[in-house]
Amino acid sequence: MATTAINQNVLIRPNVFSICLKETKYEFLKCLRLPMYSVSTIVFPIMFYVLFGLIMGRQNIGNISTTTYLIAAYGTFGVMGASLFGTAATLASERGFGWLEVKKATPMPPFAYFLAKVVMSMIFSATDVVLLLILGTAFGGVHLPAVVAAKLLLTLVAGSLPFCAMGLAIGYFAGPTSAPAFINVFYLPMSFCSGLWIPFMFLPKFIQKVAVVLPAFHLSQLALSLVGAGDGGSGKMHWEALIGFAMICLGIAWAGHQRAQKANG
Amino acid sequence: MATVQPFRVRSQSAEQIAATLNQVSKNYGAVQALKHFSLDIRAGELTAVLGPNGAGKTTAIKLLLGLARPTSGRVSVFGRDPTALQTHLRVGAMLQVGRVPESLRVREHIDLFSSYYPQPLPMKQTLGIAGLDDLRDRKFGELSGGQKQRVLFALAICGNPDLLFLDEPTVGLDVEARHLLWDEIRQLLSLGKTVVLTTHYLEEADALADRVVVISKGSMIAEGTPQEIKARTAGKTIRCVTRLGAAEVNALTGVVDVQDDRGTMVIHTSRPEDVLRELLNRDLNLSGIEVAGAGLEDAFLALTQEKSN
Numbered sequence: 001m002a003t004t005a006i007n008q009n010v011l012i013r014p015n016v017f018s019i020c021l022k023e024t025k026y027e028f029l030k031c032l033r034l035p036m037y038s039v040s041t042i043v044f045p046i047m048f049y050v051l052f053g054l055i056m057g058r059q060n061i062g063n064i065s066t067t068t069y070l071i072a073a074y075g076t077f078g079v080m081g082a083s084l085f086g087t088a089a090t091l092a093s094e095r096g097f098g099w100l101e102v103k104k105a106t107p108m109p110p111f112a113y114f115l116a117k118v119v120m121s122m123i124f125s126a127t128d129v130v131l132l133l134i135l136g137t138a139f140g141g142v143h144l145p146a147v148v149a150a151k152l153l154l155t156l157v158a159g160s161l162p163f164c165a166m167g168l169a170i171g172y173f174a175g176p177t178s179a180p181a182f183i184n185v186f187y188l189p190m191s192f193c194s195g196l197w198i199p200f201m202f203l204p205k206f207i208q209k210v211a212v213v214l215p216a217f218h219l220s221q222l223a224l225s226l227v228g229a230g231d232g233g234s235g236k237m238h239w240e241a242l243i244g245f246a247m248i249c250l251g252i253a254w255a256g257h258q259r260a261q262k263a264n265g
Numbered sequence: 266m267a268t269v270q271p272f273r274v275r276s277q278s279a280e281q282i283a284a285t286l287n288q289v290s291k292n293y294g295a296v297q298a299l300k301h302f303s304l305d306i307r308a309g310e311l312t313a314v315l316g317p318n319g320a321g322k323t324t325a326i327k328l329l330l331g332l333a334r335p336t337s338g339r340v341s342v343f344g345r346d347p348t349a350l351q352t353h354l355r356v357g358a359m360l361q362v363g364r365v366p367e368s369l370r371v372r373e374h375i376d377l378f379s380s381y382y383p384q385p386l387p388m389k390q391t392l393g394i395a396g397l398d399d400l401r402d403r404k405f406g407e408l409s410g411g412q413k414q415r416v417l418f419a420l421a422i423c424g425n426p427d428l429l430f431l432d433e434p435t436v437g438l439d440v441e442a443r444h445l446l447w448d449e450i451r452q453l454l455s456l457g458k459t460v461v462l463t464t465h466y467l468e469e470a471d472a473l474a475d476r477v478v479v480i481s482k483g484s485m486i487a488e489g490t491p492q493e494i495k496a497r498t499a500g501k502t503i504r505c506v507t508r509l510g511a512a513e514v515n516a517l518t519g520v521v522d523v524q525d526d527r528g529t530m531v532i533h534t535s536r537p538e539d540v541l542r543e544l545l546n547r548d549l550n551l552s553g554i555e556v557a558g559a560g561l562e563d564a565f566l567a568l569t570q571e572k573s574n
């Protein structure tokens with residue numbers, strides 16, 4: 001039949017899993033080719049590590065070497081950056097400039113769009129942590145058992161999810177070009193106050209008190225306790241804090257989504 | 266894999282309705298973008314929705330795509346709700362977009378969008394129709410304005426949709442790029458697709474459409490074949506300096522409207538030769554004569570006046 005315009009045959013959507021896979025692949029390629037993303041999320045943590053860990057960090061922090069300590073600290077820093085920029089910056093821009101609408105006009109399952117961003121961010125997060133582990137082991141005298149290294153990787157990558165949620169929340173409220181600035185307003189002070197740049201115990205007391213409400217603090221403590229430099233707080237409590245934070249962010253993202261829907265009626 | 270529909274004669278199924286807006290109103294806050302607007306999209310035809318900026322064209326497209334919901338009235342596409350998955354699976358759209366991810370290559374964009382549809386066109390055919398054969402490996406950000414529009418066009422057609430929405434596809438393009446895209450749209454029509462195209466170029470509607478719908482301020486003011494619309498709007502503007510009074514000129518056969526522009530009389534007319542002859546007869550000192558084709562603005566003026574009469 002020539003004309004299918006009035007064809008009422010039910011069409012079957014292609015396998016949703018393969019759509020998600022392709023969406024993720026291209027999300028990854030897209031960000032990999034954007035120096036603003038790939039350089040700032042991979043190169044910055046590595047550069048800090050080389051500078052403050054491998055070159056300047058020849059003493060110990062507490063009872064572990066600075067190079068070991070900083071794998072956990074910059075690992076947390078890198079994971080946060082990869083997650084926040086990978087979700088918020090692209091979502092805000094694609095939403096604000098109408099690209100999301102173009103995709104919504106297709107049969108793409110909407111969750112594939114968000115899943116792709118999250119998985120893409122996790123790949124960058126994992127890359128960050130693996131590179132830090134390799135550098136530390138090869139040049140910084142770090143001797144982490146393979147099991148600990150694997151646990152550290154899994155913890156940081158799983159712990160990136162609350163920051164992906166935070167990124168989605170920012171992405172729904174930030175303007176298309178202001179998102180990176182918006183992210184940095186949270187990202188940089190939170191990194192500092194959570195002890196990711198200066199070891200937590202050296203921070204002023206009042207900052208240490210404030211840090212308890214910051215998700216970056218909880219993730220870094222989980223990472224640090226794996227390498228033997230935690231503050232002794234319970235792991236369960238840190239995970240609960242991260243999950244609670246993720247829930248709040250998802251709630252905000254949902255409100256942003258509803259707001260965007262409402263604007264279109 | 267994809268089955269390519271054979272060529273066929275257009276308007277063969279002209280009575281079949283692919284999509285409908287029925288008494289649709291759409292408000293954005295205090296702004297009424299569409300007012301009790303009704304439109305039937307006939308299958309196998311190209312319907313051009315013609316109107317100035319802000320007329321409600323894009324709103325109509327968004328309603329048909331399910332991207333916006335009507336404030337009142339009913340929208341249906343292939344007999345279903347426009348937000349239904351079954352609708353999305355057989356619809357393609359080229360929307361006005363501020364920025365497209367620039368670091369992906371042309372073929373990568375097409376590959377991704379093709380994966381959303383059950384029977385996409387083969388990559389080669391999509392590239393061919395959109396004239397992108399030589400550009401397949403280019404990154405989107407490296408393309409010219411016209412080339413970018415062709416990629417968006419490719420993304421709209423790659424899923425082999427039955428119904429295609431093109432929202433101002435040639436806006437901002439130079440003449441050459443515009444004509445290239447027209448050729449591509451014609452190729453698509455020869456495949457039997459139904460196309461809805463919005464434009465503010467009368468010329469574009471004339472070149473492509475089976476049927477033209479003229480809208481202004483959220484309401485339909487005219488509907489017909491391009492020939493019919495043109496006949497109703499094909500006016501000319503005569504400018505001259507004359508001692509004749511506006512009322513006298515307005516009374517001449519074929520004069521639509523008379524205005525004064527700082528001492529120069531501006532006459533809109535459907536019969537410029539007759540009017541000019543009469544003017545010269547009546548005023549031997551007539552000077553500063555200029556005759557120009559009426560722009561779309563004049564056409565709208567004529568149509569709106571025609572409607573209010």
